[in-house]
Amino acid sequence: MSQIGKTLKTRTANIFICSAIAVICGLLYFVPYSNMLKLWGNEDFAYCYFVPLIAAYLVWEKRRELDRVPSVPSWSGFAVLLPGIALYWLGELGGEYYALSLSSWLVLVGLLWMYLGWNKLKQIAFPMLFLLAMFPLPNVVYSNMSFKLKLLSSQIGVAMIRLAGLTAFREGNKIDLGFTQLQVVDACSGLRYLIPLLLLGLLLAYHFNAARWKKAVLVISTIPLTVLTNSLRIASVGFLYQFWGAAVAEGFFHDFSGWLIFMVSLALLLGEMWLLRRIGGASPAEQSFNIQSGDNVGSRFSWQMIAVVTILLLGTLGASRTLDFREKVPIARPLQQFPMTVGEWQGARFGLNADLLASLHLSDYLMAEYRNPQGKVVSIYVAYNDSQRKGESSHSPASCLPGNGWSFEESGVVTTPGAAGLMTVRRAFIQKSGDRMLVYYWFPQRGRILTSMVQLKLYAFLDALTVHRTDGALVRLITPVENGEPIELAERRLKEFVQLSVPALNTFIPGSR
Template sequence: MSAIPADLRLASPWRSALPAVVALVVAIALIYRDTLMAMVDVWSRSDTFAHGWVVAPISLWLVWRQRERLAALTPKPAPWVLLPMGVLALAWFAADLVVVNAPAQFAFVGLLILAVPAVLGVEVARAILFPLLFLLFAVPFGEFTVQPMMEWTADFVVLALQWTGVPVYRTGLHFVIPSGSWSVIDECSGVRYLMASFMVGSLFAYLNYRSYKKRAVFMAFSLVVPVVANWLRAYMIVMLGHLSGNRIAVGVDHILYGWVFFGIVIFVMFVVGMRWADPDEPPAGAPAPGLGAAASQAATQRALAVLAGAAIVALAPHAALWGLQASERAQAAPQLQLPASFAAWNAVEAPAIGWSPHFVNPSLAVTRSYSGPAGTVTAHVFYYRAQNAERKLVNSLNGLVSHNERQWTVKRPGTVTVDLGGQAVTLRSAEVVGPERGSAVPREHLVVWHGYWVDGRFLVGDLQAKLAGAASRLRGHGDDGAVIVLQAAEATPEASTAALQAFAREALGELAAALERTQAQR
């Protein structure tokens, strides 16, 4: 029996392509491990995003279901995909530079997705497009919707109570009915129901519909249903408590009833969706023909070349960031001392007020009160240095009150302008109102101004502060930034505003100088 020539021996084209794409995915995960671990940390501590743990296993299972279809395809590396991978790597660098988690995490997951067409080709990626895009559900995204969804829930519950004849008095996210008081907090926003519904709804649409139009309609349906269902759930909880004398639907029952109701809603949504389900796809064709030894070797070389190029693209922004961080690593802890006086304003003992701004995990927090001809003003400075996922100047958790605050309410948000020697400085303004203390004791009523300070500039917008922080780091000035909060509680809001205006004109310049000295002490 004669031997078969080497160039006629056939090898599966997947023999080299599959290890190459696995190696690239692992390499990207290791290079971006800090971003990956930040995602894992959120999955572990947040009920809203706990579904992140099952996203990757579901995606792999969906790919496995397509194994016969994939076997009929021939993997062909697409080097041009390195260009969009480079764009995503730059996006990750920009997001990490300003410590914005979600865009950095989307960029990381995007790199994992593009690894498939880069090594296996566009045709293969198209065959498993949904399983690849399903990985985007692993990104903990959507916290910005918490506040508006809390507002919508409170609006609906109050309106529904009025429609059903229950007297209700509302203040912000708090409302009182004859049987007791209720508050709409983070857990009542419905974000967790929205995230879960959209993920399982998208999976249901992919598995049961062949039409892209049907899939899109059902996915949109899975976004609308949990929002409306959460409104009904909140109203149901309040009414059950009201009609039972607050014996049911309170405490732990509140959460339990909510999930039971949500489970029923999802079941009904699936029952409705099954009425338009499409038949399964026909079986795939025959496996792709094998390659000769020479062709197989050439395919392996192409896959390895793309793998190396993609690894370099993924590593490049890290090299730049590591160089930038090396110059910031030896920064000392910030030291800030507010002056004892500003012109006619002299330091006094802080007035007894049960409110303080809610800015989490600053590197340094300093508070001092001043008395002057126009009244008393308290200045809070929250200073941030060496910012990271837990400590950052612009944070969705930061604000005048926390999301779970049940006593203090923020009203009339807006902006004000202060003239500092011909330079106009814009600050945010609001009124912060305390809890009811009975008819004989008036509610505390504060006027509050606040704004960011970054690299010598006062800024009012979150995006402005982020961009200014990135520019400061690139110029070698570090990532230092601060929030300045000024509060006054005079007899009337007008008097408080006048006190803040007078204090800001005389004190903001010296406050900025003190912050610049602190930044220079890096």
């Protein structure tokens, strides 16, 4: 057979192998990627649409270097591929989409390493790392970052308002100007601009022919730059409010000011790059490497490597579609039977609307409001899942409440009397439009009381493997904190209600067995 014939045969075989593996991976990650595309429709993650396109362009930029470096298939890629498969099962059994997304990236890197070899993979290391930005951060992480940025931007914004000669006081994310009060909501946290600006900083640094410390300064500076410009935006709203009223804090002006702040931040970043180029003399000359051209067409997987990869991926796909590691564990008693008298507290039931109930995928739930003889209120919400899967698991109030406009002023854990001694629960002090609430919540999961989503996912993974169970619940208690009421009284109410209600709840929610 002629050399041309061998080349064409090899290319055809490579295309077939790569296409087959791509189809298997597409089936394996179809559900998490469908969910990811839905998240991209959120304004907070609109930048994600551009990430894969930019990464593809960065790889295209490296086409000449890639052509010069020989492809040397290597079994070393399994060092990344196998952790990727393990992370897939952690996400699949733990019900965590983000873990599945990261798994797909590790699998891709592992396959490229195996097919192209390490030297060739190094040429596209930055585009591959940049590709990670296409995965939206988990809700809990994003909300926590947004909360901290809101506090910081509010503090600096108040200082700027005072410098402008106005009186301003801050309580959490609320800014009191005397003539009005401004609430710094999630959309004003600056996180919506921080991540895109950070990505732009990375791209500028990547193409910046300068010393590494200059590149690092350029990237790191995007964080304080975003915080300062976002604080300026908040301060400008406070200053202009006295002239134009609420129009400056909503609608077109609000959206336009956000766009303007981002463009100002980008201009400042480019100005910083211009200054850095003139510091410390001329930029170092790019090093030239004499890389011997390799026979890229002839390089290919060994058949043993192809067989192992195919069996591993097909086995994972087949097991995830056919094996059920999670038994459905029905609730011990219907939550509709939960008593409406708890100590001296008298309750009334409420229901969720049909659309919300359908989106939560609950097996059973309880929503009720209790009053004591003094007229104080504690509302309880219990959500039970007989089997937790992707998109059908317990939702953290740390994610849901901010989505409904509530701002977390304080968040942590607290110890309170439970059914048999002390128990640790999550505590949050929240407010919205002048209303203040104290929240306790925890996750009863197969005999454990958990307080974080990380614990929830890890134990769901372990219990799915060991006892074939992922059932669990969320319990959330809320009491209003009236104006002028010491928060200690609200704490006392919730702790009393926890001590009275948990023994009854334990007869409904399945424990360990």
